[in-house]
Amino acid sequence: MSILETLRSVVELRRFELDPVERRLAKSANIDDLRRIAKRRLPAGVFDYIDGGADDERTLAGNTAAFAEIGFRPRVMRDTSEIDPSTTVLGREIPLPLILAPTGFARIADPQGELAVARAAARAQVPYTLSTMGTRSIEEVAAASDGIVRSTAGNAVVDNRRWFQVYVWRDKALLRELLERARRARYEAIVITVDTAMLGRRERDVRRGFTLPPKIGLDTFIDGALHPSWTWAFVNAEPILFANVVGKDTDDGTSGVSLADHMHRQFDPSLSWDDIGWFREAWGGPVVLKGIQTVADARLAADIGVDAIALSNHGGRQLEDAPAPIELVAPVADAVGGRLEIYCDGGVRRGSDIVKAVALGATACMVGRAHFYALAAAGERGVDWMLEFMDAGVRQTMALTGARTLADVTPELIRRPNEPF
Numbered sequence: 477m478s479i480l481e482t483l484r485s486v487v488e489l490r491r492f493e494l495d496p497v498e499r500r501l502a503k504s505a506n507i508d509d510l511r512r513i514a515k516r517r518l519p520a521g522v523f524d525y526i527d528g529g530a531d532d533e534r535t536l537a538g539n540t541a542a543f544a545e546i547g548f549r550p551r552v553m554r555d556t557s558e559i560d561p562s563t564t565v566l567g568r569e570i571p572l573p574l575i576l577a578p579t580g581f582a583r584i585a586d587p588q589g590e591l592a593v594a595r596a597a598a599r600a601q602v603p604y605t606l607s608t609m610g611t612r613s614i615e616e617v618a619a620a621s622d623g624i625v626r627s628t629a630g631n632a633v634v635d636n637r638r639w640f641q642v643y644v645w646r647d648k649a650l651l652r653e654l655l656e657r658a659r660r661a662r663y664e665a666i667v668i669t670v671d672t673a674m675l676g677r678r679e680r681d682v683r684r685g686f687t688l689p690p691k692i693g694l695d696t697f698i699d700g701a702l703h704p705s706w707t708w709a710f711v712n713a714e715p716i717l718f719a720n721v722v723g724k725d726t727d728d729g730t731s732g733v734s735l736a737d738h739m740h741r742q743f744d745p746s747l748s749w750d751d752i753g754w755f756r757e758a759w760g761g762p763v764v765l766k767g768i769q770t771v772a773d774a775r776l777a778a779d780i781g782v783d784a785i786a787l788s789n790h791g792g793r794q795l796e797d798a799p800a801p802i803e804l805v806a807p808v809a810d811a812v813g814g815r816l817e818i819y820c821d822g823g824v825r826r827g828s829d830i831v832k833a834v835a836l837g838a839t840a841c842m843v844g845r846a847h848f849y850a851l852a853a854a855g856e857r858g859v860d861w862m863l864e865f866m867d868a869g870v871r872q873t874m875a876l877t878g879a880r881t882l883a884d885v886t887p888e889l890i891r892r893p894n895e896p897f
């Protein structure tokens with residue numbers, strides 16, 4: 477065989493992908509890869525706003541590290557030729573135990589912002605939570621995600637699942653108006669974020685003087701010039717505003733304010749359990765409390781009768797040294813499982829993380845940064861990619877641990893360090 481023939485038999489050139497988004501995705505194997513691409517594409521201040529956490533970022537690191545501490549006790553030869561990871565949340569079926577967490581300001585990652593994430597969620601038929609601090613309005617998001625039917629659902633009319641996240645604001649009239657708008661736009665549930673009595677100290681933002689919306693000053697000019705595609709999209713799009721409160725007697729983002737200033741003006745540090753009663757009365761539909769961090773508060777939430785809690789430390793962005801949500805799942809499930817749904821929010825980067833949370837007693841996981849990195853790395857297709865990656869990861873972990881349905885995903889699947897095999 478000539479050298480040329482030998483070479484021909486071993487060399488296989490991959491077709492060069494012309495579409496830059498597909499090229500980026502083709503080179504990605506996991507969420508960390510999307511994060512790296514996002515870091516390359518975004519100005520440093522924008523990336524740090526998304527990626528960063530409070531103080532020394534121990535809680536941020538702890539959220540993901542806690543998943544790595546949890547091992548499996550895999551069972552084999554259990555006929556896993558058919559895997560079904562579907563479950564129900566708030567009484568309705570979803571194909572995967574995953575909910576997209578509210579993340580404000582999605583348009584700093586991609587001009588379509590929340591619309592892109594909501595459309596991808598609708599295609600995957602998982603709930604999407606729009607943040608009060610969103611840069612697309614309640615109505616825009618509803619219009620974008622309505623009518624999207626999952627291909628496998630044929631022509632059935634699918635009522636896409638949209639949740640709306642609220643903060644306990646001082647201005648109750650404005651809150652009431654937002655809830656009314658969410659009701660009219662057929663949002664299914666509200667998610668009340670309760671871990672923000674004041675804003676955590678995000679030191680990367682402090683250091684960079686980061687404002688929302690980002691303003692291009694002299695110091696950010698060079699950064700912007702180094703990221704021309706982001707800067708071009710940013711200056712060509714309509715101004716980024718807090719779309720839900722435009723024109724109200726509040727900061728709508730017309731002037732750049734630091735997030736801390738914005739929060740201090742709007743947020744009510746006197747929030748208490750009584751406020752939840754106000755919301756339940758004003759909303760009248762399902763209520764999720766996001767930011768529960770102890771068994772004691774989980775019990776209080778069950779006692780007042782909310783529908784679900786999200787165990788969350790806000791992705792390590794609020795209190796430093798708060799517990800990792802995955803560590804709370806089993807004790808909270810022991811205390812209140814069966815009385816309300818339990819979502820694990822924080823540090824989820826793989827399908828196997830979701831399987832661990834469900835095994836320990838969670839109904840589903842909420843996913844924040846994973847979808848934000850995906851959006852920044854590859855826009856709407858990036859979010860589709862992330863959802864497919866999570867789905868494939870859940871299925872693979874179930875197959876390799878011998879679980880056919882989520883009913884088989886029980887605490888027996890989990891092995892902690894020093895426990896017997």
Ligand SMILES: Cc1cc2nc3c(=O)[nH]c(=O)nc-3n(C[C@H](O)[C@H](O)[C@H](O)COP(=O)(O)O)c2cc1C
Pocket residue numbers: 525526527539577578579580607608609641669766788789790791792821822823824842843844845846848
């Ligand atoms: C960039 C960014 C913006 C966020 N904005 C909000 C918000 O507006 N409201 C809210 O309740 N939580 C917000 N969060 C917290 C997320 O909802 C979620 O709790 C957190 O991201 C989960 O951790 P993970 O990023 O490790 O998945 C935000 C998180 C990030 C990273």
